[in-house]
Amino acid sequence: MTCGCLAGVLLLKLFDSRRILIGAATGALSCLSLALFGPDSISVIAFPLIGLFASVMWPILISLALNSVAEYHGSFTGILATGIMGGAVIPAVTGQIADHFGLKTGLLLLYVTFGYVFSVGFWAKPLINNATLRHN
Numbered sequence: 001m002t003c004g005c006l007a008g009v010l011l012l013k014l015f016d017s018r019r020i021l022i023g024a025a026t027g028a029l030s031c032l033s034l035a036l037f038g039p040d041s042i043s044v045i046a047f048p049l050i051g052l053f054a055s056v057m058w059p060i061l062i063s064l065a066l067n068s069v070a071e072y073h074g075s076f077t078g079i080l081a082t083g084i085m086g087g088a089v090i091p092a093v094t095g096q097i098a099d100h101f102g103l104k105t106g107l108l109l110l111y112v113t114f115g116y117v118f119s120v121g122f123w124a125k126p127l128i129n130n131a132t133l134r135h136n
Contacts, residue, residue, distance in 0.1 A: 005058075007052075008060055012130050018121045028057070034046040067128060
């Protein structure tokens with residue numbers, strides 16, 4: 001988590017936050033595909049990389065969300081914090097699917113969650129773009 005968050009902060013100084021979010025989501029989706037459908041030797045590497053990409057996405061997603069509303073930041077932060085419950089609900093749903101259809105099928109649900117994060121990179125409209133070394 002620490003490595004991913006640090007990488008995200010460094011990348012924010014070089015690239016637009018939406019591009020980083022799209023790139024991290026693409027990386028997570030690619031690693032998920034490799035982990036689920038690749039050989040065991042690749043899965044052992046791909047699963048931890050999914051976590052690395054997710055840790056890059058999390059702070060950027062929150063930042064983009066807060067930067068996309070002009071007022072009521074406190075209320076909006078509460079809504080975002082409530083959304084963290086997805087971190088508790090999705091694994092439970094994944095487990096239920098896995099119990100009935102197998103773990104690989106259960107983990108397919110992650111395509112939906114990472115796909116949604118991927119889409120945010122395209123439709124987010126930040127009020128202020130993050131300052132990069134190129135555009136200061």
